Amino acid sequence: MTLRLIFILTLFIAFSTIGCNPKLENNTKTTESMKKATYAIAIHGGAGTILKKNMTAEQEAAYLKALNEALSIGEQILKDGGTSTDAVVEAIMHLENSPLFNAGKGAVFTNEGVHELDASIMEGKDLNAGAVGGVTIVKNPILAARAVMEKSEHVMLIGKGANQFAIEQGLDTVSNSYFYTESRWNSLQRVKANQDKSTGMLELVDYKFGTVGCVALDQQGNLAAGTSTGGMTNKKYNRLGDSPIIGSGNYANNKTCAVSATGHGEYFIRYTVAYDISALMEYKGLSLEDAANEVVNKKLVKAGGEGGVIAVDKYGNIAMPFNSEGMYRGFATPTEREVKIYK
Amino acid sequence: MTLRLIFILTLFIAFSTIGCNPKLENNTKTTESMKKATYAIAIHGGAGTILKKNMTAEQEAAYLKALNEALSIGEQILKDGGTSTDAVVEAIMHLENSPLFNAGKGAVFTNEGVHELDASIMEGKDLNAGAVGGVTIVKNPILAARAVMEKSEHVMLIGKGANQFAIEQGLDTVSNSYFYTESRWNSLQRVKANQDKSTGMLELVDYKFGTVGCVALDQQGNLAAGTSTGGMTNKKYNRLGDSPIIGSGNYANNKTCAVSATGHGEYFIRYTVAYDISALMEYKGLSLEDAANEVVNKKLVKAGGEGGVIAVDKYGNIAMPFNSEGMYRGFATPTEREVKIYK
DSSP states (O other), rough: OHHHHHHHHHHHHHHHHHHOOOOHHHHHHHHHTOOOOOOOEEEEEOOOSGGGOOOHHHHHHHHHHHHHHHHHHHHHOOOOOOOOHHHHHHHHHHHHHTTTTSSSTTTOTTSOOOOOOOEEETTTTTOOOOEEEEEBBBHHHHHHHHHHHHHHSSSSEHHHHHHHHHHHHHOOBOGGGGGGGGGHHHHHOOOOOHHHHTTTTOSSSSSTSOOOEEEOOOOSSSSEEEEEEOOTTTOOOTEHHHHSSSSEEEEOOSSSEEEEEEEEEHHHHHHHHHHHHHHHHHHHOOOOHHHIIIIIIEEEEEOOOOEEEEEEEESSSSEOOOOSSEEEEEOSSSSSSEOOOOO | OOHHHHHHHHHHHHHHHHHHHHHHHHHHHHTTTTOOOOOOOOEEEEEOOOOOOOOOOOHHHHHHHHHHHHHHHHHHHHTTOOOHHHHHHHHHHHHSSSSSSSSSSTTOTTSOOOOOOOEEEETTTTEEEEEEEESSSSHHHHHHHHHHHHHHSSEEEEEHHHHHHHHHHHHOOGGGGOOOOHHHHHHHHHHHHHHTTTTOOOOOTTTTTEEEEEEEETTTTTTEEEEEEETTTTTOTTTTSSSSSSTEEEEEOTTSSEEEEEHHHHHHHHHHHHHHHHHHHHHHHOOOOHHHHHIIIIIHHTTTTOEEEEEEETTSEEEEESSSSSEEEEEOOOOOOEEEEOO
């Protein structure tokens, strides 16, 4: 009987240890998502009050076309064995060059009626990063962010200095009026009219639309994330949002995931959104989906911060949660592909 | 015998559940540090190659005097029941007004021979935050950061816009030459001379000295953190370091801790240093000391990122790890007080 008791107890110890070891718990979750994709890519073109009833069929088609093109550009690079950094940069350049999104051509207007652009990029392999804030003459701000990462010993350059650095790096420059689109000009007038009627506070109407971003896992197992934006319509005082802030609007770490955010930037800075998703995975063993959901659909919702993220983990799993009405988004892996706008 | 077996097994289940519940494990650690102080404050005046052999007795006395004064200003506010935000701002203003530190008066020179100042502040109660980057005419940049937090809907303003905002808020402005000190001018000449001799790369000699910061816990249980700097000697292209980046150089959260960093800013941005300490406490249940040590003495050392942090947790525990030769620092609680420079 005593022997039987010892045997039962031994079995019990073995099972209870498995059941409650946090490390094993993590491994279980990891295993679930270990159907490792050889590559994966996700893009976004901004989150906000994007409703089907407010879109014409032509507008919808134009957005889907631009998103599909950008996705294909990045996808092809990854399929051919290229780097996640190249895929991210090329996909974002395509979105920056489209007048549909609030980045590059098509960027929103500041209160003074000009364009100030922000962008950032990060590589998961060695946590290298680069960012520019408030550039005014760089055709593709994501290229300036990449140049800061690769060609300077700095991480973040702003304003005139960032313009100057881009010029010295031989990047394409344009006059600020290149970024003009009629629809963004009309948005500024609308926002200013609303502002006059109300308390004089800035009206936060259009900020949500159009920040672009891309995250990718390449066949070498390296993650990268990039984000580019014109910021908030009618912004004043050289305001920076989360897009050029490493850890807030953009983050990549081969240990965990790559994240690009879009939304009400002030909340994304205060909640260190992009790095928080990575920390929840690394420190609490959450899956990519659970971590992204926790931050976007719990923490941010509770705080009142509208927006979303795209994220890819080191296994090629993809998460694209948003707490707004819609988010221009798409993803591709060797086996799946999807481009969507609404919930 | 069967009854006895059931009894033993029941006991075993109870104990094994307690032993492996991660929540209880956290609570144990928390209890260790629960000798809750009614208030606590820590300050820093920068970390770097600060060696006793390079300091005269007069220099050492001057630094200790300035640190003691700043600490006493903040301490008195907390003792009188004031807010952690007031304590942080007033202590930092004293360090900004001292020519000894690289913040406000005494800020380093850019490559162009001017001064560009960064500052940030965050409150742990509601994660409110404000920051300015590259201001040139604001006498006390920490006041501009506070005004952004309290008087705007934004978190971060940069350059001319941030100057303009400070003017509209009625803050004291000065000409850029107010920030001049002979020793910083000489540093710039020295760095430029070294630069010419070597590869033309920027010489990262003086960046480590003098960023200032303060963290505090007030009697209401609210944490706050503030950081202010002139950045890196000979910096170009309107470079921003970690000091104005929420989550990197500065962070506060009543759930965990308040952190202000000083060091080679590029590493502190890439490693999201300030928020990482908070995340290690919240998600892994580490004590303040263990979390700060993990980031400063393990992660940053491995990456090659020199510097340190000051941090206070919600119980009034204080940690001040640095991986450089020295850090100007001090702390005070109702029962302890210390001001130090070297290791």
